[in-house]
Amino acid sequence: MEDAIENSATTERLCSKNVKALFDTVEAFLFDCDGVIWKGDKLIDGVPQTLEMLRSKGKKLIFVTNNSTKSRKKYAKKFQMLGVTVSEEEIFCSSFAAAMYLKSINFPQEKKVYVIGEEGILEELEVAGYTGLGGPDDGDKRVQLKPNFMFNHDKSVGAVVVGLDQYINYYKLQYATLCIRENPGCLFIATNRDAVGHMTDLQEWPGAGCMVAAVCGSTQKEPVVVGKPSTFLMDFLLERFCIDTSKMCMVGDRLDTDILFGNNAGCKTLLVLSGVTNLSALQDPSNKIYPDYYTGKVSDILKFLGS
Amino acid sequence: MEDAIENSATTERLCSKNVKALFDTVEAFLFDCDGVIWKGDKLIDGVPQTLEMLRSKGKKLIFVTNNSTKSRKKYAKKFQMLGVTVSEEEIFCSSFAAAMYLKSINFPQEKKVYVIGEEGILEELEVAGYTGLGGPDDGDKRVQLKPNFMFNHDKSVGAVVVGLDQYINYYKLQYATLCIRENPGCLFIATNRDAVGHMTDLQEWPGAGCMVAAVCGSTQKEPVVVGKPSTFLMDFLLERFCIDTSKMCMVGDRLDTDILFGNNAGCKTLLVLSGVTNLSALQDPSNKIYPDYYTGKVSDILKFLGS
Numbered sequence: 036m037e038d039a040i041e042n043s044a045t046t047e048r049l050c051s052k053n054v055k056a057l058f059d060t061v062e063a064f065l066f067d068c069d070g071v072i073w074k075g076d077k078l079i080d081g082v083p084q085t086l087e088m089l090r091s092k093g094k095k096l097i098f099v100t101n102n103s104t105k106s107r108k109k110y111a112k113k114f115q116m117l118g119v120t121v122s123e124e125e126i127f128c129s130s131f132a133a134a135m136y137l138k139s140i141n142f143p144q145e146k147k148v149y150v151i152g153e154e155g156i157l158e159e160l161e162v163a164g165y166t167g168l169g170g171p172d173d174g175d176k177r178v179q180l181k182p183n184f185m186f187n188h189d190k191s192v193g194a195v196v197v198g199l200d201q202y203i204n205y206y207k208l209q210y211a212t213l214c215i216r217e218n219p220g221c222l223f224i225a226t227n228r229d230a231v232g233h234m235t236d237l238q239e240w241p242g243a244g245c246m247v248a249a250v251c252g253s254t255q256k257e258p259v260v261v262g263k264p265s266t267f268l269m270d271f272l273l274e275r276f277c278i279d280t281s282k283m284c285m286v287g288d289r290l291d292t293d294i295l296f297g298n299n300a301g302c303k304t305l306l307v308l309s310g311v312t313n314l315s316a317l318q319d320p321s322n323k324i325y326p327d328y329y330t331g332k333v334s335d336i337l338k339f340l341g342s
Numbered sequence: 343m344e345d346a347i348e349n350s351a352t353t354e355r356l357c358s359k360n361v362k363a364l365f366d367t368v369e370a371f372l373f374d375c376d377g378v379i380w381k382g383d384k385l386i387d388g389v390p391q392t393l394e395m396l397r398s399k400g401k402k403l404i405f406v407t408n409n410s411t412k413s414r415k416k417y418a419k420k421f422q423m424l425g426v427t428v429s430e431e432e433i434f435c436s437s438f439a440a441a442m443y444l445k446s447i448n449f450p451q452e453k454k455v456y457v458i459g460e461e462g463i464l465e466e467l468e469v470a471g472y473t474g475l476g477g478p479d480d481g482d483k484r485v486q487l488k489p490n491f492m493f494n495h496d497k498s499v500g501a502v503v504v505g506l507d508q509y510i511n512y513y514k515l516q517y518a519t520l521c522i523r524e525n526p527g528c529l530f531i532a533t534n535r536d537a538v539g540h541m542t543d544l545q546e547w548p549g550a551g552c553m554v555a556a557v558c559g560s561t562q563k564e565p566v567v568v569g570k571p572s573t574f575l576m577d578f579l580l581e582r583f584c585i586d587t588s589k590m591c592m593v594g595d596r597l598d599t600d601i602l603f604g605n606n607a608g609c610k611t612l613l614v615l616s617g618v619t620n621l622s623a624l625q626d627p628s629n630k631i632y633p634d635y636y637t638g639k640v641s642d643i644l645k646f647l648g649s
């Protein structure tokens with residue numbers, strides 16, 4: 036009973052005995068990327084072989100990442116660079132989700148979008164036909180707090196999108212704050228609220244949750260979240276793929292985003308311990324989010340099916 | 343009844359009829375600075391004459407500001423530059439409060455303190471005998487998120503102090519986050535949580551509440567707050583001045599810091615409308631914080647006493 040999860044009779048450790056039942060009932064595997072497929076720019080062992088096997092067995096693969104720093108196009112290139120063939124249409128990143136959210140609410144094309152975040156958000160906004168401001172362009176801007184200095188912002192900004200931004204600065208924070216506080220009806224959209232993430236292979240770094248919280252702190256408003264665990268992305272996926280959620284399996288390394296997202300949608304869920312969550316965090320009495328299965332890493336699916 | 347405050351039978355508009363009662367029962371006037379004494383680097387009309395009159399009548403003056411960017415010494419210089427004589431001993435800024443908090447808990451001198459904030463915090467730490475890191479020194483530092491890059495932090499940091507920092511960046515956020523998440527027992531101290539403040543005379547800017555929220559977002563921890571409305575500062579004031587709080591009047595422009603601080607401590611409270619709060623915010627049904635009195639600006643005390 037060493038692997039039993041307290042308070043959760045239903046969480047099973049993935050093994051050669053139960054993997055077949057999961058495999059047979061699932062038509063689409065949804066994978067988180069950071070900590071599941073790769074860490075930083077390094078693939079996790081056995082990922083290409085596992086994805087290849089799943090494809091060969093007719094499983095649909097979908098990659099769902101909260102990381103907003105890249106567009107779908109750039110993610111497809113990253114996969115390619117790492118030797119894995121994945122098409123743009125299989126990728127759902129939170130930068131894309133932000134643009135799709137604006138589309139879904141018929142956000143007017145003549146309104147602008149201010150971005151705290153990186154290239155990915157601006158690229159997806161452009162693909163969707165919107166005009167983005169800020170982001171990398173404002174990374175080097177400084178302000179001077181001196182008498183008679185007036186910080187001006189664009190009054191036609193109708194939405195602020197906040198995601199992970201390694202070039203966060205006071206200029207951007209003031210810009211976003213003024214838009215949300217002063218432009219009537221201005222939306223506040225968060226790509227996601229991950230506290231930290233494996234931005235490099237060796238350690239975790241503040242995630243979008245850090246930048247989003249900063250803007251919550253200055254505006255005293257709460258954002259609409261479009262990434263995991265919000266259901267916006269799942270509703271979008273369902274519309275596109277027409278697969279019942281009970282035939283999907285969400286594979287991720289985070290309880291509060293991936294597993295919660297999968298559980299909320301009625302998917303099967305598989306926690307992998309190759310990212311930010313270790314076994315003791317899963318078993319901690321304070322944890323209230325349980326996957327259906329957990330295992331060390333994605334390639335265990337291949338290993339257990341083969342054994 | 344145009345000035346009646348809904349839901350609060352006890353809030354009175356200051357006038358020539360009630361000013362004497364307030365004046366006679368109060369021995370010490372506690373003033374917030376931004377939005378009360380000055381806006382940015384400009385004195386608010388009539389402040390010097392009012393302070394002079396209060397001193398001449400034997401009233402004790404205390405200046406209590408949540409702005410942590412300066413030390414007491416620098417605030418005394420600012421007052422002097424603006425033509426008002428105020429001594430260091432009359433100033434209680436949140437940078438000083440942070441250092442005094444560490445003293446009050448016997449924080450070990452051999453441990454270091456990482457600072458997201460400006461010179462004021464580092465200067466007060468130094469005066470108190472502590473070694474501060476970060477702050478302005480880390481204002482130009484950048485990180486590169488690339489494979490094999492390891493961000494190292496000082497394992498002897500035992501406390502992180504977060505205040506207003508116009509040079510906030512990802513380097514500082516990662517440094518503070520690593521200290522709080524990885525250094526055993528590391529304290530997380532906020533100078534204050536003001537959402538915005540009049541950093542310049544013409545407009546508001548994100549306040550310490552923005553930087554503090556960012557660190558809450560990445561660490562998922564809550565800080566100890568030492569500035570208003572926390573009672574730490576009031577306990578400290580009481581010990582130093584031995585004046586009963588019922589004989590103090592807190593004069594401020596913010597309901598959620600100044601007035602709440604005064605009310606919690608049992609002081610009389612006077613809201614001035616020369617800063618971030620206007621009459622409609624005070625009268626808004628969502629507001630639950632009421633001062634004993636409100637008026638346009640500090641010099642109304644002088645005007646009403648004279649009339």
